[in-house]
Amino acid sequence: MTGMSSDADARPPADTVNRVVTELRERLGERVSTNATVLEQHGHDESGWPVMPPDAVVFAGSRDDVATTVTVCARHRVPMIPYGTGTAVEGHVQALHGGVVIDLSGMDQVVAVNAADMDCTVQAGVTRKQLNRHLRDTGLFFPIDPGADASIGGMTSTRASGTNAVRYGTMAGNVLSLTAVLPDGRVIDTGRRARKSSAGYDLTHLLIGAEGTLGVITDITLRLHGLPEAISSAVCAFPTVRDAVEAASETIQTGVPVARVELLDELQMQAINRYAGLDHPEAPHLFLEFHGSPAGVAEQAETTQAIASEHGGHTFQWATVEEERNRLWQARHDAYPAALQLRPGARPVLTDVCVPVSALADCIADAQRELERLPMPGTILGHVGDGNFHVILLCDPESADDYARAKAFNERLVERALALDGTCTGEHGIGMGKMPFLQAEHGDAVAVMRSIKAALDPHNLMNPGKVFQRA
Template sequence: MTAIATTRPRAALTEEARAELTALLGERFSTSGPVRDHHGKDESYHAAFPPDGVAFAQTTEEVSAIVTICAKHDLPIIPFGTGTSLEGGIAAVSGGITIDLSGMNAILRVSPEDLDVTVQAGVTRKRLNEHLRDTGLFFPIDPGADASLGGMTATRASGTNAVRYGTMRENVLGLTVVLADGRIIKTGGRARKSAAGYDLTRLFVGSEGTLGIVTEVTLKLYGIPEAVSSAVCAFNDIHGAVNTVIQTIQTGIPIARIELLDEVQMDAVNKYSKLDYAVAPTLFFEFHGTEAGVKEQAEMAAAIALEHGGVEFAWATRAEDRSKLWQARHDGYYAALALRPGSKGWPTDVCVPISRLADCILETKKDLAESNMLAPMVGHVGDGNFHLVYVIDPDKPEEMAEAQRLNDKMVARALAMGGTCTGEHGIGYGKMAFLEQEAGDAYAVMGEIKLALDPKNIMNPGKVVRV
């Protein structure tokens, strides 16, 4: 059901607009082919659509000025962070100007006493945590890629720590946003709660650049836990692994991470990261807290795992061992591609209520077994979210068609179970049709909000909603 859906004709970069952008930015406005190509493609299988030009902004005021020029000339605007999105969200499907925010990489303020920080949109999550290292604080949202915090906000990212710390939705306190007419607004604030007016912060979190461009973000921080312990446990079958997850969550164990890798993904991880774990459905656990608390959590989780066919816990308590373990998990996408050299990846995800997780995964695995499609499975299963990577040759139409069929079926299953078409990948243009199914009548309301804030449809057109 993947489709490029936009009613907006491709815009032309006029000489007048080019001259105004060059006068504003000098060499930081580029129309060179390689620069444009780089900014028209994310890490997904979706087709690339280069913009007509790339503007490298350094301040919120510059972003406002760029947007004002684009609005004057009716040019589409596409924000760009690090390019790690997975649903075509940065593709210039209607042409226009990409605003690269990577140069906006200042950490503007850290308040250890209030457990918050304000950063420019181009700061990456790893750089923020390096900066925070000596404060005893950290920012826990970890989507795997070293994404920019502006991009993570725009896509409502989450990751392996979401089961304990939540997603970007729960961790963004306030924003600075440039609207489609160039106005700069601030939403939210540093107070931990507010009943003042509409929650515009949550409106922009997850809007994927279709309502405005996020240029600054205020985030919650957390204390680095006193003790951290990780473990790996293989299972006789995937049913036992999933039931372990469900019981662990329902028991109320405050686990920090609980990741599922199926036997295909474990084989890939072993080969790619030079590990020697069992090639079987496997859970990766991590526990945060005091020494006593971590010990108690781990013992309770281990007992649950053994009840459901877990073989044994392999512990990783040293920092270097934990780092190696979680790096292997984060490299899962590249490990999957390495199973078939020269292939491309079609990553996708769904999320369902935790009580339906086992059914959704088992039925999806059955479909895969019947199709012989190579598609390793991983999942942040503590919150009901799992991912597939269809390992395909895009030049073979029959493989693309089969991946599309399986993906459509998986998403339809998740929706029927009360889930969502995307737990964290976002919509972009890759999942617009699924969003329309999921949202029902609310989809039209989304379109009305889009047009109220962006009447010319210049903010990342052709993404999230049709207008």
């Protein structure tokens, strides 16, 4: 691995920053901010990583604003960090080496909705909830739901997924093409609106999940899906986590096109009951959702209930009417705040391994055994259809020991997931938090990734210090 400069390994000198800010102000005026509060706000995501403020923030209103900013920064070799909603969880937007944050939240236009083709084009700052509000009358929706109301640009950059990836796929399967400003200011389109193409290298997928290290994504063309005619939701308790996971796997193998299938462990259910005054059995649960025709949905629910019963499932509740469905699923949506309330003021540490579904029950059982040895509480929450689960560890923010033990727990869990042919991150991305695991997971392929980074960003200016250890 050669050719990656270390120019950006330190913060740029103050006079360079001043020249860049002056030049950007000449071109972009009020869009450029060096206000301390603004810098502070843009120096962190939702992870536990400390705030690392940039030297300036540009509030981009257009692709031209982005290209201008990138061109000026590139000329002066000043780092750039694309920023959407700041809801990443692995230290994705911290300005580790200073430089300019490019805030894309003002690029919030839905550029086109092509209902007949079931696609749309949005600017990077459009959030997923905003997009779905915009689509309300079209009979279409954008299904990817990572929890936070993240921007489509950010979701693309982290290869996000969430609760219904089991049915609708991840961002990798739902982005048709995108427009990006490269590290030298060139603008490229990676594809067209055709639903498939065999023309040349797949730059779309190269930029999906690149976490802003290869360029700034400004526009995204997305696949949309037809709103299901009928939706039904179900909740079911199980004797053990293993029973719940096995019921979920068997349901999927049977061919039931389940739209969501979420695991919540016993402690997570206790947390939810306490948080929302509910009285679910304090046992592991599956939360399920089915999409289809009314007859199809009923058939899916029946098949699933039969499989669940064979695995000891009990207290099966289901709902088809919207308000009842929402009431039933509210418990799942409350899972994160409910977990935080188990230890008010705690600093959460989140894991994100994903393993082949056949290995999931074992992987979770290991995690549970390790959890019992920890001094702090931790709940388990899983997108079990994909083999992906999170442990939410609640650390005392004052306790270095708590944090060290949570970190060690995560390391062991990743090690175990890799041994099971899994990944250190199913949907959160590498950021700064998962960098130590990239080499263990990808081996020599990391050198290839670095060659690509060096070819497209030879001065290491795009979100430096993320994804890869410094060169």
